[in-house]
Structure formats: C-alpha cells, structure tokens
Amino acid sequence: MSEKMKVKKPFYKRWWFIVIAVIVVIGVIGSLGKDETETDKVETSAPVVEETAEEKAATEQKAKEEAEAEAKAEEERIAQEKAEAEVKAKEASVPREHKSALKKAESYAKTMHMSKAGIYEQLTSEYGENFPPEAAQYAIENIVFDWNENALKKGAIICRNYEYVRFGYL
Known part of the structure; x- marks a missing residue:
C-alpha cells in the first residue's frame, strides 16, 4: 500500500507557483526600466530671464x-x-449627577418624544428619576434637541392611539 501512495511535489515545483514567480519577475523588470520621469526631461535650452524690480517686489x-x-x-x-x-474643563467641573440627568433627558426626548416640561417633571418626580431640581434644570438648559420635530412625532403617536381607541382596537 505504501507503494501506491502518491508523493506530493514540493510547492516550488508546482505549475501555479512557477506562473506566479514569472509574473513577479516580469513586474520587477518592468518597473526597473522606468527610471526616467517626466520631471527629469526638462529642457534646459530656455533662456534665463532675470526678474525686474517690480516682479521682485510682487514676489x-x-x-x-x-x-x-x-x-x-x-x-x-x-x-x-x-x-x-x-x-473640557467646564465638562469636567459638572457634577456626575447633572451629567446623568442630561443623559436621561436625551433618552426621554429621543424615545418618548417628551417636551421640556414633561422631561423636567419626569426627572424631578419622586416616581420618576428623582433628580434634584438643579440637575434637572441643568439637563433642560443643556439638552440639544429639535423640539418642533419632537412635538410632531408625539402628535402623530397620539393621533394613531386615538384612532385605535376610536375603532375599538385598544
């Protein structure tokens, strides 16, 4: 059985390796022949013109x-x-509680489409987040959000829910 086993050729004697090696050699030889570039072929027969005083002043x-x-x-x-x-220094001086209130306010504005007043109430409510009023006020003053778009989205949600109630889906 050992006589019938096929002996594999080393990879460097296989046809695909030889083809790749030939392509690489041709590429290397081709790149060596292009030593002269267009910038090296500048004609030096152009007459040298000296700058006038006005041209020197302009330069x-x-x-x-x-x-x-x-x-x-x-x-x-x-x-x-x-x-x-x-x-960065101002952000570093902001208390952690204020930063947390700001993140919660952004979350409420983005997911629940709440108004500024609604967010403030949610942040300060004992049944909500129970932040101190200072932290909630900081969040309201520093949140960057498109309140008009938020109001439109909230209105669309309310209208859709009204239709569900009206037709008995809820």
Whole structure:
C-alpha cells in the first residue's frame, strides 16, 4: 500500500507557483526600466530671464501675505485649542449627577418624544428619576434637541392611539 501512495511535489515545483514567480519577475523588470520621469526631461535650452524690480517686489509681497496668512491660521488654531480645553474643563467641573440627568433627558426626548416640561417633571418626580431640581434644570438648559420635530412625532403617536381607541382596537 505504501507503494501506491502518491508523493506530493514540493510547492516550488508546482505549475501555479512557477506562473506566479514569472509574473513577479516580469513586474520587477518592468518597473526597473522606468527610471526616467517626466520631471527629469526638462529642457534646459530656455533662456534665463532675470526678474525686474517690480516682479521682485510682487514676489516679496506675495511671500509676506502668505506668512501673515499662516500666522493668522496658527493663531486661530491656538484659540480653538484653548476653547476646546475650556469646554473640557467646564465638562469636567459638572457634577456626575447633572451629567446623568442630561443623559436621561436625551433618552426621554429621543424615545418618548417628551417636551421640556414633561422631561423636567419626569426627572424631578419622586416616581420618576428623582433628580434634584438643579440637575434637572441643568439637563433642560443643556439638552440639544429639535423640539418642533419632537412635538410632531408625539402628535402623530397620539393621533394613531386615538384612532385605535376610536375603532375599538385598544
């Protein structure tokens, strides 16, 4: 039985490996032949023209304007970094309870389409979240939400529920 077992060829003697090796070699040889680029073929026979005083002044003015623009951009970047640092510092100084109230307010606004007053009541209610009024007020003042869209969605839900009641589905 051992005589009938087929001996496998090593992978480097198989046809698919040889084909891949030939393709790689052709690719390497092809890339070596392209040493000259278009930028190397610049003609040097063009006459050299010296800049006039006006052209030099215009070039210097342009360089000066670019330097001023870069300086202004750097100042704006620094101011933006300071503003971001102030925002982070302000966020770090906010009590954890206030942050938690804000997250709950966002959740109520997004999922239940509640109004600001409804969210405040839910946050401060002893049967709701039971946050202190300061935390609830912070949440209401700092929540970013489209209240008009929220009111439309809540109205649509109420109308749909009214139709269910009217036709005896609920």
